[in-house]
Amino acid sequence: xxxxxxxxxWMMVPIILCSVLALGISVERFWTLRTxxxxxxxxxARVWGWMKGKQLNADKIRELQQSSPLGRVLAAGLVNSRxxxxxxxxxxxxxxxxxxxxxERYLNALGTIASIAPLLGLLGTVIGMIKVFSEIMIQGTGQxxxxxxxxxxxxxxxxxxxxxxxxxxxCHRTLQRRVDDMVIYMEQEALKLxxxxxxxxxxxxxxxxxxxx
Numbered sequence: 001x002x003x004x005x006x007x008x009x010w011m012m013v014p015i016i017l018c019s020v021l022a023l024g025i026s027v028e029r030f031w032t033l034r035t036x037x038x039x040x041x042x043x044x045a046r047v048w049g050w051m052k053g054k055q056l057n058a059d060k061i062r063e064l065q066q067s068s069p070l071g072r073v074l075a076a077g078l079v080n081s082r083x084x085x086x087x088x089x090x091x092x093x094x095x096x097x098x099x100x101x102x103x104e105r106y107l108n109a110l111g112t113i114a115s116i117a118p119l120l121g122l123l124g125t126v127i128g129m130i131k132v133f134s135e136i137m138i139q140g141t142g143q144x145x146x147x148x149x150x151x152x153x154x155x156x157x158x159x160x161x162x163x164x165x166x167x168x169x170x171c172h173r174t175l176q177r178r179v180d181d182m183v184i185y186m187e188q189e190a191l192k193l194x195x196x197x198x199x200x201x202x203x204x205x206x207x208x209x210x211x212x213x
Contacts, residue, residue, distance in 0.1 A: 011124030011157050015117060015164060022113045022168040025106045029175050033103060039070040039182050044189045047074055048196065069099040070186050074193055081197045088197070092190045099186070103179050107172060114168035121161020128154025 035041075047064065050056040061078055064071040076095040080088045132151055 009124060009128060009153070009157065011120060011127060012160060015120050015124070015157065015160050018113045018117050018120065018168075019164045022110060022117075022164060022171070025110045025113075026168070026171040026175075029106060029110070030171075033175060033178050033182070035182070038068060038103065039185050039189070040068055043068065043070055044074065044192060047078070047193070051196075069103065070189060073099060073186055073190055077190060077193050077197075085194060088194055092194070096183075096186060096190065100179070100183055103182065104176075107175055107179070110168060110172045110175070114165050114172050117165035117168065118158070118161040121158040121165075124157025124161075125154045128157070 043064075047056070050060050056078070061075050064075040064078070073092055073096050077088050077092045080091040129151070132154060
């Protein structure tokens, strides 16, 4: 394996760095963007229980803020609920924008790696082919084995770039879709809270509904 990497030339260095970054970002994001940690499914029902039991106080709101990104969004709405529906929605949107930005952290970098890795591989191949043709000019075409070996070495960087780019692109698309799904769920839960505090809607525990079905 080391010989293959070495034969790819100096362009293998940035390609390997891209692979390390892509792996690190993917592992960190998959671990961080867990549904149970970002948007706990029973959180709004728990808040509704506190409200019905008249247990919602500063300590509960602080606990809510520390629980998850969804908790911070709901806490922002609860803190500003007395100022009217519009102010409440604006405060929720402001906090939600910050949380979405945090959820999308490093995803642009992962997408960039997926885009440039094959380009780096292609650049390495072009540089390798230039060297091959330089050897042809010096030695002629009589040594076919040497030329074939040089061409195969030049193509190593393209293969390495594609090997990195394909899984990086898959991880990027998967993580982006996960973030989008969580954002939609977060918006739905926030709207439910607004309707509860400024309407006649009640929160239904989703887990209980699932048990009944």
